[in-house]
Amino acid sequence: MIDLKDKNILVVGASSGIGEKTAVVLAEQGARVVLLARRESRLIEVCNTIGSDKASYCLCDVSDIESIESVVKKIVSEHGKLDGMAYVAGISDGDVPVKYLSYERQLTTFKTNYFAFVEFVRQVTKRGNYNDGLRIVAVSSVASLRGEKAHVAYSASKSAMDSAIRCIAKELGPKGICINSVAPSMVNTEMYQHFLEVQGEESEANMKAVGRQYLGLAETSDVANAIAFLLSPDARFITGITLPVDGGFSTT
Amino acid sequence: MINPMSLEGKSIIITGAASGIGKECAELCYSLGANLLLLDLNKEGLLAVKDSLNGGNGTVVIRDIDLADLDSIKSVLSDAKSELGCSYNGLVHCAGIPSVLPLRALSNEQFERVMRINTEAGLVLAKCFSSNSGHDTGRQASIVFISSVYGVVGSAANVAYATSKAAIIGMTKSLAIELVKKNIRVNCVAPGFIQTKMANGISSMFDNDYSEKIEEMHPLGWGEAIDIANAIAFLLSDASKWTTGAVFNVDGGFTAQ
Numbered sequence: 316m317i318d319l320k321d322k323n324i325l326v327v328g329a330s331s332g333i334g335e336k337t338a339v340v341l342a343e344q345g346a347r348v349v350l351l352a353r354r355e356s357r358l359i360e361v362c363n364t365i366g367s368d369k370a371s372y373c374l375c376d377v378s379d380i381e382s383i384e385s386v387v388k389k390i391v392s393e394h395g396k397l398d399g400m401a402y403v404a405g406i407s408d409g410d411v412p413v414k415y416l417s418y419e420r421q422l423t424t425f426k427t428n429y430f431a432f433v434e435f436v437r438q439v440t441k442r443g444n445y446n447d448g449l450r451i452v453a454v455s456s457v458a459s460l461r462g463e464k465a466h467v468a469y470s471a472s473k474s475a476m477d478s479a480i481r482c483i484a485k486e487l488g489p490k491g492i493c494i495n496s497v498a499p500s501m502v503n504t505e506m507y508q509h510f511l512e513v514q515g516e517e518s519e520a521n522m523k524a525v526g527r528q529y530l531g532l533a534e535t536s537d538v539a540n541a542i543a544f545l546l547s548p549d550a551r552f553i554t555g556i557t558l559p560v561d562g563g564f565s566t567t
Numbered sequence: 568m569i570n571p572m573s574l575e576g577k578s579i580i581i582t583g584a585a586s587g588i589g590k591e592c593a594e595l596c597y598s599l600g601a602n603l604l605l606l607d608l609n610k611e612g613l614l615a616v617k618d619s620l621n622g623g624n625g626t627v628v629i630r631d632i633d634l635a636d637l638d639s640i641k642s643v644l645s646d647a648k649s650e651l652g653c654s655y656n657g658l659v660h661c662a663g664i665p666s667v668l669p670l671r672a673l674s675n676e677q678f679e680r681v682m683r684i685n686t687e688a689g690l691v692l693a694k695c696f697s698s699n700s701g702h703d704t705g706r707q708a709s710i711v712f713i714s715s716v717y718g719v720v721g722s723a724a725n726v727a728y729a730t731s732k733a734a735i736i737g738m739t740k741s742l743a744i745e746l747v748k749k750n751i752r753v754n755c756v757a758p759g760f761i762q763t764k765m766a767n768g769i770s771s772m773f774d775n776d777y778s779e780k781i782e783e784m785h786p787l788g789w790g791e792a793i794d795i796a797n798a799i800a801f802l803l804s805d806a807s808k809w810t811t812g813a814v815f816n817v818d819g820g821f822t823a824q
Contacts, residue, residue, distance in 0.1 A: 316570055316599065317806070343569065481823035488786020488820045529747040530809050537809035540571050544801045552759070552794030554787055555823025556816045563747060566740040566812030 317540075317547045320345035323397050323446075324546060325390060327377060327435060328404030330357035332504035333454060336535035337401050340543050342369040349390050351375050352404070377404045377431035378423070387438035396446045399546040400439050402432050402453040405473075407506075410465040421468045428472035433479055436494070440487060448491055452545045453480065454538070455496035457561050473498075477557045484555030493554040497541045500561040501525050502533040530562035571806035575600035578625075578655050578703070579803060580644070582634060582692065583662030585612025587763035588713065591792035592659055592799050598622035599800060604647045604655070605629045607662070626651055634662050634688035635680065644695045654703035657803045658696045659711045660689040665765055666727040667772060678727045685731035690738060693753070697746055704749070711802045712739055712755040713795075714814060716821045719757055732757075736814055743812030752811040754802045759818030761790045787819035 324341050328334040329350035335357075338348045342365045350358050350372040358372040371394065375386045391397065406427045408420060432453055439445055458466060459473035477496055484494050501507060501524045514520045525532055541560045544550055559565045579596050583589035584605035593605055593616055602625035607613050610631035617627050628650045632643050648654065663685045666677060689712050695701050702708040717725055718732030735755055743753040760766055760781050770778050782788050798817045801807055816822050 316572055340571075344571075484820045484823040485786050491787070493787070529744060530752070530811055533809045537807075540806040541810065543571070544806060549797035549801075552787055552790040552819050553798070553817050554820040556818075558810075558815060559813045560807075560810050561813075562809050563743050563811045566743050 317344050317543050317549065319543065319547055322346045322399055322546070323349070323395055324399040324401065325349045325351060325397055325439070326401045326403060327351045328402070329361060329372075330354045332403075332506060333499070333502060333535050333538050334401070334403035335361050336539040337403055337542050338370065339365055340536065340539040341401070341546065342366070344543055344547075346399075347394070349373060349394055351386070377435075378426045380426065380430055380434050383431065383434045384438050387435070387444060391444050396444060397439055397449065398446050399450040399452070400435065401542050401546065402435060402451070404431065405454060407469045411468065412465045413467055416467055424468040425472050425475070428469070429475045429479070432476055436483060440492060445492075448548065448551070449493070450546045450550065451492070451494040452542045453496040454542070455498045455557055457498050457500045457559065457564050459498055459557065460559070460565050480557070481555045488554055493545075493550065495545050495553060495555065496557045497538060497545070498557050498559045498561060498565070499533060499538045500528055500564040502535055502538055504535060507532075527564045527567055528562035529564075533560065533562060570599075572800055572804040573600055574657075574800065574804055577657055577803070578602040578604070578651055578653050579657035579659065580604045580606065580655055580692070580696065581659045581661060582606045582688070583660075584629075585609040585616055587661070587765055588758070588761065588792045588795045589659070589661030590616050591796040592661055594620060595793070595796040595800050596803065597625060597627065599804070600625060601657075602626045602651055602653065603628070604644075604651060606632050606634070606643070608633055635683050637683070637688060637691045640688065640691050641695050644692075644701065655696060655701055655708070656703050656706065657709045657711070658692055659713075659799055659803070660692055661713050662688065663713060663731075665769055667724055667769055668727065669724045670726055673727055681727040682731050682734070685728070686734045686738065689735065693742060697749055697751055702749070702751060706750070707805070707808060708751045709803050709807075710742070710746075710751060710753045711799050712753070714739070714755045714757040716757055716759050716816070716818045719814070719816070719822050739814065740812045747811065752802075752807070754807070754810060754813045754815060756795055756798050756802070757814055757816045757818065757822075758795045759785050759790055759821040761792055761795060763792055785819035785821050786823070790817070790819050
């Protein structure tokens with residue numbers, strides 16, 4: 316049973332897609348959620364859907380790494396110590412062949428997908444900012460596990476995230492802190508719908524993307540449920556792992 | 568509140584259900600609303616588990632079976648199905664035996680016995696389960712195998728057990744692809760060291776430092792059977808309906824290295 320009653324959980328990147336659904340699912344299972352993203356109008360909408368007794372929001376551009384310390388401090392002082400964090404913020408630069416992959420482009424991807432994640436972990440795990448049994452779950456990607464043409468920055472940033480998770484799991488395990496990631500493949504989000512509009516459903520790009528997803532396209536709830544499980548007390552003995560939620564993609 | 572891990576209305580086969588992870592799994596699945604077919608070699612153990620179940624209202628059928636007798640599996644499943652009154656929606660193969668022996672002392676018979684119970688019985692169970700007369704073809708079904716951290720990383724004097732558990736991972740991935748057409752998901756859990764009779768039996772073979780050393784290998788310390796049962800229940804439930812072919816490490820950080 317996924318029981319998150321009265322758990323105080325921060326959802327980073329909560330304004331749409333997997334992050335939005337995660338916030339909704341966590342609240343349904345009893346959590347109080349703090350939603351964090353850049354777009355205030357979207358955050359207000361999501362908070363209204365969930366209900367103001369369960370959800371609140373905080374504006375933050377995660378790529379502004381320096382600001383994360385004060386953002387976490389503010390959240391803890393307003394909402395209390397954290398029991399969990401779901402890090403869903405992530406960006407993809409699309410197809411960029413390595414010859415065009417400048418340092419700056421990589422840095423942009425790494426800032427949101429990797430450096431900001433580690434900084435959030437660093438701040439959230441500071442003494443006084445969390446309750447016993449803290450759970451952290453990040454959204455990685457099957458791109459962390461498999462190579463793909465022209466996807467260097469995105470894939471490497473997700474691999475870096477998973478690598479950091481394994482190291483942090485060992486370091487903070489003795490404090491009872493669990494840290495894991497889930498690795499989805501193509502999920503039915505606004506981002507995917509946009510991709511379909513551009514490429515077309517019958518396109519080679521789409522076939523390639525979903526052809527190895529033996530269970531078809533995922534709904535955001537499939538990923539959100541896995542995140543909710545890993546954030547729950549039931550997942551007490553799970554740390555340092557990357558759980559594929561990919562319809563079988565990474566088996567072949 | 569909707570419980571995404573509810574097993575209401577699902578019928579689940581659990582092997583090795585008289586003790587350890589299998590017992591814990593039976594108790595949890597029952598409390599989540601499942602009907603159960605519990606299999607084990609130990610009949611008294613099964614009766615005791617059946618008596619102890621609470622918090623649910625499913626039908627529970629028990630059968631004592633020696634899984635090393637592969638040919639008996641099919642008839643036991645079909646016979647129990649008529650008693651249960653419905654097709655199966657889930658299968659969990661928890662039965663397993665350890666084998667702590669250096670290579671020079673490992674007989675062919677011992678190796679084959681470990682492979683037969685830990686791995687081959689799982690395959691035969693999956694074969695019977697996935698036949699049209701086994702699982703409920705009207706909805707998605709889920710198979711969960713139990714691997715081990717020793718299916719992923721090496722250890723001395725453990726080759727038979729490690730081979731059987733590594734084979735589970737290969738089996739999981741291949742069956743996940745093959746059975747997707749039948750709408751059956753296949754995943755495995757890879758536990759670290761869990762406080763069970765089996766693990767304690769192994770501990771007693773070594774000096775007092777052994778338990779401490781094991782603890783040091785897990786950043787979260789020793790695990791409990793319920794930790795594994797929780798992950799199994801997640802994989803049986805619709806909360807994981809898009810997860811197949813996954814190796815779910817539940818190991819207190821053991822393999823995060």
